[in-house]
Amino acid sequence: MSLEDFVEITEGKTKLLVPSLSLSNKVPPKVPAFFNPVARLNRDISILVYKTFIMDVKKDRRTFGDPFGGVGARSLRVAVEIPEVEHVFVNDRNIFAIDAARKAATINLVSDKCSxxxxxxxxxxxxxxxxxxxxxxxxxxxxxxxxxxxxDCLLRAVVKGGMVSVTATDTAVLCGVHPNVCKRKYYGRSLHSSSYSHEIALRILISLIVLTAARLDLVVHPIFVHLNHHYIRVYMTASVSRSGANSIDKKIGYLRDCIKCGDRNAAFELERDDRCRLCGSAYRFAGMLWLANLFDKHFVSNMICILDKGDRPGPVRHMRKTLSTCLNELDDIPFYFQSDEIASRLSTNPRSLQNIIERLQSSGYTASRSSLDPNGFKTNAQINQILDLLARP
Ligand SMILES: [Zn+2]
Incomplete structure (x- = not known):
């Protein structure tokens, strides 16, 4: 294997050396090195998040660590596109990948700030x-x-006041396809085939990171999250606070879900023989999981400002739309409903989300879209109230 198997591409403002097979094969191969061209949007978003975060960090030396660095697709973009970052540490077990990353750093004239x-x-x-x-x-x-x-190791390697970003690609596990694996890896139970399993998956992942941090007297808090079918990604700030670490019992808990009537709600503790408050059937439950907010709205506004300022990484329109959905999302409600789910309970055609949200709001409920599901909406109305309202012509 040699660097001849690699080709130069440009992503954002950065030149990358990537395996030529990763551009031609449907599934990018792991040999000679892994690079996923489709994950560009994922990396574009991360550059925007890091840029927004790093501008507010008051540290002498601002650094970025990339333990699964691959060919340096993310970390070289940080080195080139975020000048405020003074040094980037790229690591990968695969020496072909690291060779390609090192060579690309030279092409981008950022070798001095990369290890x-x-x-x-x-x-x-x-x-x-x-x-x-x-x-x-x-x-x-x-x-x-x-x-x-x-x-554990990740949280020990971040500076106080710093940020960790974490990707999980085992979405099937987190969505409840393999309950035993989910329990032993994440200390949580998911709800397989629920209409909002993606939000459950995300909140189980956050819960694991929060609980692990609390063991180390660290407080971590999500400031931005996004997902699609293939991955879940969370960005969390880290600070030291024993009292903050003690307060997690108000942020971690369970979801109760009634298959029969569609009711869902959050609870800090589970009671034996818990019955649905609306129809009396037995609840299923998910958790432990994170029950508090997913976004720091002030941070998301700052991301939008940077995006609008014109120093633009990636496809701006799509990102702008996603960010404004995040900004308006009722992210303290730890679940959502889907428009098709409601339509099927009412045996009608699905209404537009716009229409559903307007109807709920004009009846005095809170309602928003969900950034996690293009079909999802959040509301403080209960399922019986939603159905009652939407059954009307
Ligand atoms: Zn019920």
């Missing part, structure tokens, strides 16, 4: 987790599959 290693991920994070050695201002965890086994 390259080919260590085991745990060792790389451990090497950056002491006072003496540098902890990262921002550290990203983007493994194949579950991030669960790395969360």
């Amino acid at each position: 390259f290693t080919s260590e085991d991920v745990i060792a790389f994070l451990a090497n950056h987790s002491s006072e003496k050695n540098e902890r990262f201002t921002v550290v990203d965890l983007d493994p194949f599959g579950s991030p669960a086994e790395y969360v």
